Structure formats: structure tokens, C-alpha cells
Amino acid sequence: MKRFILLLIASFWIVACQNDIPFEMPDKDNLIVNACFYTNDDIHSVRVSVADDKRVAPLSQEASVKMFIGDDLVAQSDSVVKDVTSETYYLRAQIKPEDRVKITVDSGDFHAEATAEAPKAPKFSIDTVHVSKYKHIYLIEPTIVVESQEKKSFYIATKGGLRLVFRNNETGEEYEKSDRESVWINTKDPIFKNQTMAFSSTLSSDLGLALTGLNYWLVFSDELFDNNQYRFRCKNINGRDFEKEEWAATMKKGFEVDRGYVVMTLGSLTESFFRYCRSVDDYFAVSGDPFREPLIVPSNVKGGLGYFGIVSVSEESFEFPDVAEATSWTYKNRY
């Protein structure tokens, strides 16, 4: 449709001329700094690159990256990994909710800094869990109750949806399968109102469902969490795939697919970080659509561009309940 409308407009009158407007972006170099810290981690990464109007590239001279909590220097970069466009610096420090954290980046003439506040961690509990199974697919539906805080004081995220941890009954060893599952959430739930979802809306929201991919977060405004119960449906564990994974052959010995526990993680973001996440997600959702409205992806880095945000994380877990095999279901008739 969009392509057609453009074609239509362009061909409609006798001569429609297309050409480029002389336009040049400022040719000054910008330091780009991106970082997202989690309160449940003690290793944090800061991604740094330099951009002019032609390309984005790693720094020519290694940077000194420092991290302050309040006025105290708590960490300095101790390792760096380079890729085609940037380099990632690692810092070791523990951040607590409500800490005010500053990072500084210095490289040659460049100096950039950014400050973020760790919000309060969300409080939630798992009320009930319903699991159904059809062939090798499990549908896990925990119902959670999130304690409402002051409006817009925090934003809720589910990191990677639900993490399923397999327990080896013989050794007691646990194997966390956190990078394989996906979460399906019914977009007809009230949590989807007012465009409060950020990440992952691009992938399949047209289906009436949203999908978290590998390491995405689903981010919701706390305006939705009003002490009512919301149910997350997690299509999880492809047992057949799990069994085929050769690399896990030794590890999975003694594991049972449907034995273990599930860890549910929620994080809270500040409002400005939420807006950043949403605008980035929106950018990819509508990229290539000439009729989309412009998007402003904010920056909070002084002396450069980029964003620094902190997610305060809470976790709850529940045992994997006994499951009866269903005769059939698909996500289509489930939702």
C-alpha cells in the first residue's frame, strides 16, 4: 500500500521529479556509549564506538571506562572485546536498587559521561501455575500479582520470559535453559493497552500474541499493574528439540524434561529508560515505512550519544507441577 501510494503520487501528474536535497549531517565525531546494568549481576558491560557522518567504528585508542556509585569510584574497565563497529568494556561491581550510578568514558580527546538511577525493584508473587502439555510442547501459565507502586515510578520487565531450570534427580545438579524458551502473551490482556509494551512488539503482535526472543525483555508500564492478577502464558520447552541437542547429551543425562522449577524474573526501569526502549523497538517495528511518523530515540550521554539505563531485578520461582497431556491445542484456539 505504501509503495503504491508513493507510486501513485509520483506518477499522478504530468511530471513528478525525484531528487536528493543537498543535506549533510554534521561532520563532527561523536562518541557513542551504550550500557544497561542489572542489579542481579556483578559484571556489567559498556559498549563504546565512535561515529562520524560516514560510519560507526571502534575507537582508535582504547578507552578508560569508570563507574561511580554516588561520588565513589567503584570499578574501572578491566577487559575489552572488539567487534566490527564497537568495543565492549567490562566492569565488576554490585549495584543496589536506588543507587545513583555514573559511568565515564575517556579516549584521547573524547570524554563522555552518563548517569542513571537504579529504580526500586518490583515486588511480585506467583499465585497459581497452570501447565498443559501436548506432545512435546508445554504451556506454562503462571498467574502473578504485582504490587502496584506510585504511578509511573517503575516499569516491569520479564527478562527472557520464564527461565526453566532442569534438575538432575540423581546429582541434584541444575541446568538452566534460559536462552531457548519464548513467552507468548495474549495481546488482548489489559497490559497491552496504551502501547505500553516495548520490546518484541514487532515480531508477531499481529497474531494477537507477543513473543520474547532470545534475550529480549517484555516491558510494561506499571500503570497496568494495579494489584489485579495477570497471567503470563509461556509456551516453553520443546522436549523433542532438547533431546536432539547433542552438545547437551552428557548434561541431560539424568534430567527429566518435566521436572525442575521455573524462575520468573521481573525488572523495573525508570520512565525515561522505558521511553528509550520503546522508541528503539518502535524504530525497528516501522523501519522502512515511508508513512510512519518520525521517531526520536533519546540520548542521555553528555559529550556523546547513547543511553545508559539500569534495571532493578526481582526473581521468584515455582516448582514444575504435574502435567496431564492434552488431546490437542494450538496457540490459535488457545488465545
Added chain:
Amino acid sequence: MKTIVKNALIALLLFGVSGELCAQAIRVSGYVADSRTGETLIGAGVQSEKAGTITNNHGFFSIPLTAGKDGAISFSYVGYETQRMVIKAKRDTLFTVFLNPDASIKESVVTAERNPSTGAALMEVMDIPVEILKTTPFVLGEPDVLKTVQMMPGVQFGNEGFTGLFIRGGGSDECLYLMDGVPMYNVSHALGLFSAFTPEAVKKVTLYKGGFPARFGGRTSGVLDVRMNDGNVHEHHGSFSVGMLTERVHLEGPIIENKLSYSLSLRGLHTIILTPVIKLAGGNMNYYYYDVNGKLTWTPTERDKIFLSLYTGKDYLDYRGIMEMTKEKTEEKVNLGWGNTVGALRWSRAISSKVFSEIQASYNRYDMNSAYKHWSLTNNQSYEAETGSLIGDFNVSGDFDFHASDRHLLKAGAMMTQHQFAPRTSFYVKEEAEGGEEKHADVFNKIPGKEASLYFEDEFSVSDRLKLDYGIRGTWMNSEENYYSIEPRVSVRADILESLSAKLSYTRMSQYVHLLTSSLLAMPTDLWVPITKDIPPIISDQIGAGVLYNGIKGWEFSVESFYKKSSNVIDYKDGASYFATTRGWEDIVSVGNARSKGVEFYAHKKEGKLTGWLSYTLSRSDRQYPDGSINNGNWFPYKYDRRHNFVIATTYKVSPKCDLSATWSYTSGVVTTAPEGVYEVMIGDEGNIWNSIIPYTSSRNNYRLPGSHRLNISANFSRQFKKGSRVLTVGVYNLYNAMNPNIVFVFDNREIDAPQSERGKVDFLLKKLTFLPILPSISYTYSF
């Protein structure tokens, strides 16, 4: 609330007419009309020794005289001989005055006229002479009402060469378009290239930019009051025009002489040029538009007139084609249609020499439908999208003029409208490949609305040098929620010197419908949406001030300024796309504030062989959406913010058979959102951040394009025959081929499948499309 309105009306009445009603005078009243056609003249000046007035929209006047004494009255109208009469009457008298066209001045006084109202209406109100509307060609030699109005100070065009009035920083939906008093929604043809008003059928066009009288309501930025011909009551006449794009036929005449007349105008697009051009562009397309404008005017008695008007206009476009790309072959089909149908029945009556009434019932239907279907012939996937907007308004209104005294003209009225809104978006996807899926979404809201309003105003001549128009309008609308608005209106005009006047005005306006427009280009597919419980009405406050000087013979100069503040304007949120949304329109719009301010300079030469005007507007218009969904909640320039707008329009009368005209305009470039740098965004978890480079922009509309300017020239060659006359018009639009942008967008020129080594490369371009380069034109009109 009712009590407040009631008390206010009583107070205004008492204040307004006290001490005046008992004056010993009779009144003479009647109509002023053209002697050849019987067409009533709107805004004709009527001046007695004691007072002055102008005729209303029906050509009616009422003026006081002293009973039993000779009283001289003069009647004047631009392009007509002034007529003086001495009347000796003992009681109230009603008659019709016929004015003769004055050939000696007809051709030299053709520029825009200030409304010569005896009230405070002066400045902020402009009469656009019909001569200009009918003879000034624009795109491809087609005269156009809205494009002529766009040349007035304080009026911006949205997109180069297109219709739509953006008055004092408002959007195109904020202008009230009235056709014989009936509001219209979309007034454009050909995606906005032409307006819906057929020039031959137009009798009078008045533009209000501020200082709105209380009788107008429902829009917040401007009023374009277009009055159509009643039809010649003596003889049959007509004209036939052929231009580069359209044919126009106009017929008018008596059915019963002096009693019943008709006026009929037809206009249609011919496709002699258009179809081959579209074929050349590779399209398999069919497009047409037409409009029909008919009016019957019945004069059963000297006091009564009954009008039956019908307008219907429609645009229709369909396209079907196959597109082959590298990996995919697709078939696409598009249907797009939109149009207005307006029917109105009006009864005007001079109840007495002091009271004039008009009762009107009308129906207005606006209908837009667009459907798009796309089949992938390669992978059996199909996609359908449909959008639509249907509005049906049934309206009943009554308006009364009461000439309470020689100092007070009171006006009051009421209106009720039953709205039916049905904005619709839907889409359907079907994938027939293995593991395929179906998706469907249909967002269809049928929203009924009821609207009522009541107004009162007084045109009060405080003294010979001080005029005051004041009034109040109360409106109510129910559309999911009840909304009320009380709108005070005040204008004061002081004649400081004989040739120098000053004016100050304040108005509050409200608007109960919104137009959702893409920031890229206004399209007929834009959705008209009503207020709802989440989308309140626009409320706008405007103050205006100005001075007018006409001390040099044949010249007029004015300077006006304004400041306007509006709340509850709406816009699409950042990143929202109009097409194929699965969400309802309410979910993708944001409610915010608007402000605009400006100064307008205007000088025009009204007499002589060389006539014309020069206007310059310096203005600024900004918007803000506090919920942060647009531009992070910060103020930003509105998409039609044009700082400078300069117009020179001239006509030179070479001989009675030939005149030349030229128009040059310059306007600041449109604002757009362009990259200021590049940005590698963070998405995902630590260690898995996407390596995605996107353009960085600090704010919405951060880049102003170079200004737009163009020169249009034309020449009219007239020739008189025994039974008619012809005018041959030749012209060139955009003579020096300025490539002014119509659409501008940021284009990401990077390869999608670029190799790893190219990942950091940046290549953003600013692309523009120009629709209207140099366009010569010729048209022929034969009148009989």
C-alpha cells in the same frame, strides 16, 4: 450552566438595546440586487444620513429614516454604479434596489476587498472577489477558490500546489468550510490539487481569520464562507470551459421569471492527458472526479425566498498491476474513493423591516474508502487492508437578524446536528504455504454524536468612530461523553482618523471533530474522527490586533498580529503508521497543545490599470504533547510552521480585450525530521546487544528545508460575439521551474545484506518528490 447562559443573554440584551428601542424612526429595508441577473448582492454598502450598513448573505438590508421626511440613501457595491435614492416614507417600507454594473471600473477593481461592515469586523475578515477566483489560473490553467485564498496574508498552504487552508497556524481541519451555510469536510479533488468549489457557481467568498462572530462555530482557526449563485431570474445564460484537465459547464436562468430560477454547474475530469501519463508511468489506473452543483431559488413573495441546494462530488481511483521484484512477483489492486454530498433546504424571510430570519435543514455526507489487496504470486500469501471514514450529519438551524436600532444589529440563532461517524481500519493476512496462518483485525467504530449550539451577538455602533461586536456562543456535544463549551467573542474597532482604524479582538472557539493526518502528506485517506471519552474537543483562544490605513487613493495598507493557544489537538504518536494498523486510531494518537503567533502585512492597490497586492506573514506555530509520546513531550515546530510567507499578485489591464497577471510567492521551507548524527542502539541483553545503527535526531521537525517559491503568469484574451463572448487563457505555472518539494523523507541507502565489513557504514539521504514543475496551460471559455 443554563442559568449562566440565560443571564448572560439577558444582560447583553439589556446592555445592548437600552435606550435605543424607543427612538422615533421608521426603517426602510429590502434587497440589493444585480439589475441584469436579479442576483442579490452580498455585502453591498447602504448609507443614509444617519447610519450605514451592509447587506447580509441574502442581500438584505435595513436602515433607519425619519418618518415623513425626505431621506437620501446610497447603495454601492464594488464593480457597480453607486445608486442614490431619496425616499419619503411614513411607515416601514420594503423594496428591492437594482444596481447596474459599471463597465468603467469593473476591470480595474478586482483585488481583495475588506469587508465594509459597519460593525467591528474589519481586518481579520476578507472578501475574495469572484472576478479573481474565476480568472486567475493555477495548476494547468484551472481557476480555484482555495488557491486564491491561499494568497491572502495569514493563510498558508499545506503542501506546495495543493488545496487546504492552514490559517494562523491551525491545521486544515481547523478551517470551517461553508457552502451556502452547510459545513463540508473534505473539499478537495485529485488528492488535493483542486478544491470542490466550482468557480462558475460561486457568488461570494469571505474568509475569517480571527475575530469570529458568534454565529460561527465548530472549528478553531478560520472560516471560509462560500455563497453560491441563486441563478439569473430574467434570462438564460451559461458558459462552457475546456482546460487541460477539466471541462466545466454552467447554466442558469429563470424557470418562472422573477419567481423561480436555477443554477447548475457541472465539472468533470477528462483523461485525454492523464491516462497516457499514467500508462507511461507504468500504471494500469483509472481515475476520475466530478462535481455537480445545483440550486433552485423560489421567491414566492417579496419577503420570502426558498432555496433548494444540492452538491455532490466524487473522486474515484482504481489500480491493478503486477510487480516483479528480484525474488517475488506480486499482484496489487487498489480502490480509493471519496466524496461529499450536501443537500440543503433553506427558507429566508424578511419578517419585518427589522427582523430577518433564515431556517435551514441540511444533510451532509462525507464518505472515504480505500482498499488495498496484495497477492504474492510466488508464495501464495495475500494481504488486504482497508480504511474508511464515513460521516453523516443531519443539521437543523435557525438564524435571526434583529435591527434593534440604528446602533444595534442583534443576531441570534440555534443549531442542532445529529452526527454519525464511522472511522474504520482493518487488515487481513492469509498465508497458504505449509504451516501458514491467518491473521485478521478489524477496527470499526461507529460513533454517533449529537451537537447543539446557541449564539447571540450584537453589532453595536457605540459612536461614529467606535464599533463593538460582542457575542457569546454555547455549544454542547455528546459523543461517548458530554462536552460543553462557552465561547465569548469580542471585537472592537476604533476609527482613529478618517483613514486610520485599529482593531482588537478576542475569541474562544471549540471543535468537536479531528482530522488525523500523516506528517508526510495530507491525503484523502486521512481519517475524520470525532471526540470520544479519551479525545476531548479542541479549545482555542485567540487574540488579534491590527491597524488599517487607506489614506492614499486606491491603496489600502494593514498590519495585523495574532496569538493563539489551543488545547486537545491530536497527532499520531512517534513512529505510528497510518497504514495497516491493527490498533484503533485512539491507541496511536496523542492529545496535546498548540500555540501560534504572527504578524501579517498587507498592501493592495485597488484601482488603475495595474492592480494587485503584496502580503507578508511572519509567523510561528508549535505543538507539544505532554504525555511524552511525541518528541519526548517537548515543544516542536508544527509541520506547517512557515516563518516567512510572501506573495505579490498583480494584474495589468492592457486593453478591454486583454489582461495579464502574474503571481510570485515565497514561503519558508517545510520542517522535517532529519538525522543529526548516527547512533548505535542498545537492544537485548548484555553481551547480546544488537549492532544496529540508526539515525539520531534530537527532536521532531529539527530540519528546515530550503524555501519554496514560484512564479505563475497568465494572459486572458477576450472577444465579444453577437450572442456571447469567449475568453482564451494561456498561462505558465511555475515559470522558472522551481523544484519545490512536495514530499520529503529520509532514505536509508545502506544495503540490507551488506557484508560484515560494511556494517558500520552510514548512508542517509534526504529525498524529495516534486509534483509541480513548470506546467504550461491553455483553456477556453465560451459564455452566452
